Amino acid sequence: MALTDTDLRRLARLARLRLEESEISGLREQFAGILGLIDQLQAVDTRGIEPLSHALDLEARLREDVVTETDQRARFQSVAPQVEEGLYLVPKVIE
Amino acid sequence: MDLANTSLRQLASALHERRISSRELTQAYLERIGRLDGQLGAFITVDPDKTLSQADAADARIARGEAGPLTGIPIAHKDIFCTEGWLTTCGSRMLSNFVSPYDAHVIEKFAAAGALILGKTNMDEFAMGSSNETSHFGPVKNPWNLAKVPGGSSGGSAAAVAARLAPAATATDTGGSIRQPAALCGVSGIKPTYGLVSRYGMIAYASSLDQGGVIAPSAEDLGLVLNTMVGFDTRDSTSIDRPAEDYTAALGQPLKGLRIGLPREYFSGGVSPDVARAIDAALEVYDRLGAERVEVSLPHSQLSVPVYYVLAPAEASSNLSRYDGVRYGHRAAQYGDLNDMYERTRAEGFGAEVKRRILTGTYVLSRGYYDAYYLQAQRVRRLIVNDFREAFARCDVIMGPASPTVAFGFGEKTSDPVQMYLSDIFTISVNLAGLPGLSIPAGFGASGLPVGLQLIGNYFSEGRLLQAAHGYQQATDWHRQVPDMARA
Structure with missing residues (x-):
């Protein structure tokens, strides 16, 4: 199965990736190869086989419901692109 | 001290017997990096002042008689491990300005052991690549031939160890990223059982597959480093709580009666003749050591690459959604709305390969395709795990090539992503099953380039894998061969 330019633009929008028009045709070609590779899975008979999300059967651990994190806001915000008075700045979202 | 011919264990004894100080040893490695890394590009960051101050602290600790096996040893870290106060880029422009505010669990463990941070090694961007050509910081060159790739994604770690710019380096392996570059650079590398090394502070690519490990010249060196690196950590929800183990304990025990499983599928075409010859010769060494050959079958192993290229991009598209330009990392200079x-x-x-994988992941997870791709890949993943389970009922260790070819040239596979993906055909299934795997040098193929023998073990059999690798390395000297540039 092949992806159209429209499909690729829609995927890029979902993934929040700006695509330049010049990138589209190369991507379409590479995707044809990648889909050809992963489409091999369609031929495998997996009736009755449960999906496996993880190699080891691990149980989720529980911990005491106590505060363990300390306040490190200033430290973490020191590497942020834009902050002011302890807040992360982004373009206006609500008019 | 001749750093090109000294093992980690020998370095450790020299330090403990005070024949050399950690400062002297570290200066010697920094001098080698300064002199040789311009040709290789194995390091993204070196910070001699920071490293030497850690060396002084280690020397003080040794003087107080409080040294452990790695105290005073400089170790290079793949730039995927968050390191407080150090630039931690993951090979990406996205993190090219990211000075980590905290340490990965692995970095904490090495600090507690008194090991030093020698520098941060180059890698494929976000660990996505098999040749180190996707790094934002430029490709790493193979020390055996500067026109060849070192493999990837841990190409910087493998090249640094191969050129003896570091006695050992950390690395990570999601689909072969420790074993394939170790093979292509002629060094040893181990990916432990999934869950043994904490993923806390190890920048995520595909979380159900990512696992930290080590690259070093020999199996013995791997065991020494692994002893410090492995450990339970509550901050990684898939970390495994097991009693500590000495991975060097079984080294030197005889290999008589070791049952070596040879998967039919790993020996039936798809391997270049020079690699096949080297692997056959390695198996003959094991024959002489008293091991037994057992034919096994991994019938679904051919499907591991397509399964991986559904599951890993799916997990990546989710993991990499965190890079939004808000909390850390790169933000575009000009933009309109959010x-x-x-x-x-x-x-x-993001670079081209990372974008391709994010888009692939977005596709296989999108409505209408989720069942056909994602769930189907997870079902085939179970078949692959079942194959290994059956094989390990009949053998102790599985062997075969780590990579179908020796190191290839720059640009040879970059235009066709699928060709690049297929260079991990022998390593990927091990990640899908969560098993431990290692690669050791097993001679040379075409153009004098190294060949790697892969050993795959059952869950938590690292000690036995290292014993099997060490036995081979006691009978051969491939792991002591160094490229000409390392002798300079």
């Missing part, structure tokens, strides 16, 4: 900021930031911050 969406435009995200889209431009991510378009500028």
Whole structure:
């Protein structure tokens, strides 16, 4: 199965990736190869086989419901692109 | 001290017997990096002042008689491990300005052991690549031939160890990223059982597959480093709580009666003749050591590459959604509204391979395709795990090539992503099953380039894998061969 330019633009929008028009045709070609590779899975008979999300059967651990994190806001915000008075700045979202 | 011919254990004894100080040893490695790494590009960051101050602290600790096996040893870290106060880029423009505010669990463990941070090694961007050509910081060159790739994604770690610019280096392996570059650079590398090394502070690519490990010249060196690196950590929800184990304990025990499983599928074409010859010769060494050959079958192993290229991109598209230009990392200089900021930031911050995998992951997870791709891949993943379970009922260790070819040239596979993906055909299934795997040098193929023998073990059999690798290395000297540039 092949992806159209429209499909690729829609995927890029979902993934929040700006695509330049010049990138589209190369991507379409590479995707044809990648889909050809992963489409091999369609031929495998997996009736009755449960999906496996993880190699080891691990149980989720529980911990005491106590505060363990300390306040490190200033430290973490020191590497942020834009902050002011302890807040992360982004373009206006609500008019 | 001749750093090109000294093992980690020998370095450790020299330090403990005070024949050399950690400062002297570290200066010697820094001098080698300064002199040789211009040709290789194995390091992204070196910070001699920081490293030497750690060396002084280690020397003081040794003087107080409080040294452990790695105290005073400089270790290079793949730039995927968050390291407080150090630039931690993951090979990406997205993180090219990210000075980590905290340490990965692995970095904490080495600090507690008194090991030093020698520098941060180059890698494929976000660990996505098999040749180190996707790094934002430029490709790493193979020390055996500067026109060849070192493999990837841990190409910087493998090249640094091969050129003896570091006695050992940390690395990570999601689909072969420790074993394939170790093979292509002629060094030893181990990916432990999934869950043994904490993923806390190890920048995520595909979380159900990512696992930290080590690259070093020999199996013995791997065991020494692994002893410090492995450990339970509550901050990683898949970390395994097991009693500590000495991975060097079984080294030197005889290999008589070791049952070596040879998967039919790993020996039936798809391997270049020079690699096949070297692997056959390695198996003959094991024959002489008293091991037994057992034919096994991994009938679904051919499907491991397509399964991986559904599951890993799916997990990556989710993991990499965190790079939004808000909390850390790159942000586009110019943008309109919030969406435009995200889209431009991510378009500028990610390279072509990372974008391809994010888009692939977005596709296989999208409505209408989820069952056909994602769930189907998970079902085939179970078949692959079942194959290994059956094989390990009949053998102790599985062997075969780590890579179908020796190191290839720059640009040879970059135009066709699928060709690049297929260079991990022998390593990927091990990640899908969560098993431990290692690669050791097993001679040379075409153009004098190294060949790697892969050993795959059952869950938590690292000690036995290292014993099997060490036995081979006691009978051969491939792991002591160094490229000409390392002798300079």
